[in-house]
Amino acid sequence: GEDVEQSLFLSVREGDSSVINCTYTDSSSTYLYWYKQEPGAGLQLLTYIFSNMDMKQDQRLTVLLNKKDKHLSLRIADTQTGDSAIYFCAEIGGSQGNLIFGKGTKLSVKP
Amino acid sequence: GAVVSQHPSRVICKSGTSVKIECRSLDFQATTMFWYRQFPKQSLMLMATSNEGSKATYEQGVEKDKFLINHASLTLSTLTVTSAHPEDSSFYICSARARAGGRWDTQYFGPGTRLTVL
Numbered sequence: 001g002e003d004v005e006q007s008l009f010l011s012v013r014e015g016d017s018s019v020i021n022c023t024y025t026d027s028s029s030t031y032l033y034w035y036k037q038e039p040g041a042g043l044q045l046l047t048y049i050f051s052n053m054d055m056k057q058d059q060r061l062t063v064l065l066n067k068k069d070k071h072l073s074l075r076i077a078d079t080q081t082g083d084s085a086i087y088f089c090a091e092i093g094g095s096q097g098n099l100i101f102g103k104g105t106k107l108s109v110k111p
Numbered sequence: 112g113a114v115v116s117q118h119p120s121r122v123i124c125k126s127g128t129s130v131k132i133e134c135r136s137l138d139f140q141a142t143t144m145f146w147y148r149q150f151p152k153q154s155l156m157l158m159a160t161s162n163e164g165s166k167a168t169y170e171q172g173v174e175k176d177k178f179l180i181n182h183a184s185l186t187l188s189t190l191t192v193t194s195a196h197p198e199d200s201s202f203y204i205c206s207a208r209a210r211a212g213g214r215w216d217t218q219y220f221g222p223g224t225r226l227t228v229l
Contacts, residue, residue: 035220042117042204042222043155088154096160096168097208098145099218103154 006089006102013110018076020105022089027070029091033099034063034074037086046074046087076107084109113139115207117221124195125229131191132224134205140185141207145218146178149202161188195228202226 003025012018024032030051035043049056049063049072056063062075076083086104093100114137124130134144142163147155159169159180167180179191188207192199202225206218 031217033217040223040225043206043220045217045219048217096143096145098157098160099155099206101154 004089004091004100004102006087006105008103009106009108011108011110012079014079014081016079018074018079018083018107018109020074020076020087020089020107022072022074022102024070024072024089024091024100026091026093026100027067029093031092032063032065032072033090034061034072035088035090035101037088037104039085043088079107079109081109081111083107113137113207113209113219115141115205115219115221117203117205117224119224120222121225121227123227123229126196127194129191129193130195130226131189132203132205132226134188134190134207134221136186136207136209136219139207139209141188141209142185143208144182144188145206145208146180146188146190147204147206149204149223151202155204158190192226195226197228200226200228 005023033048034046036046060077064073086106088104089102090099116135118133144161146158149155158173159167161167161180161182163182169175182188204223206220208218
């Protein structure tokens with residue numbers, strides 16, 4: 001079945017870049033997503049990338065997709081303390097088109 | 112982006128009672144709504160898929176008689192946890208997919224409902 005893997009923790013200093021990595025298994029995934037979850041809150045869609053793209057940039061966020069290796073990354077430039085949260089990588093899977101989530105990467109930003 | 116609301120945001124109940132959680136798409140029509148559950152420090156796990164006007168499709172291991180899902184309109188789906196027990200305590204999150212789209216359309220998530228069963 002489909003599976004999404006992420007590292008669990010990342011710690012960076014304010015102003016540095018953060019890179020969160022994700023690997024997925026379903027090569028037929030059409031869209032891949034990054035969601036942000038702050039403590040006690042729901043999920044906020046950050047960005048997504050279509051599978052025929054290698055890169056997508058949206059302000060401070062850059063998504064890189066390596067389809068051959070089934071590897072997705074999210075780069076946050078000039079990381080701020082407000083970026084501290086859990087970041088989930090997700091792919092569309094299942095017969096209903098539901099999302100399959102990774103376990104989430106907890107990003108801690110130190111001043 | 113599209114807005115999805117959930118009500119209540121937080122509920123505490125006694126063991127054995129039933130709890131209803133509402134999920135509404137506020138500015139779009141959702142033919143499909145998904146219900147996920149998230150245990151502390153865990154990822155989201157799909158519980159069931161709800162299509163407007165038809166019975167929900169439950170994931171393996173999810174008791175359909177315990178977690179009743181109703182999707183009576185294009186903007187509202189409800190999840191009722193019947194005879195709740197402490198092990199049902201969790202964060203329940205719904206997502207909605209727009210009517211006009213297909214399988215690949217973006218899902219928008221509600222803010223979640225924290226259920227605590229004493």
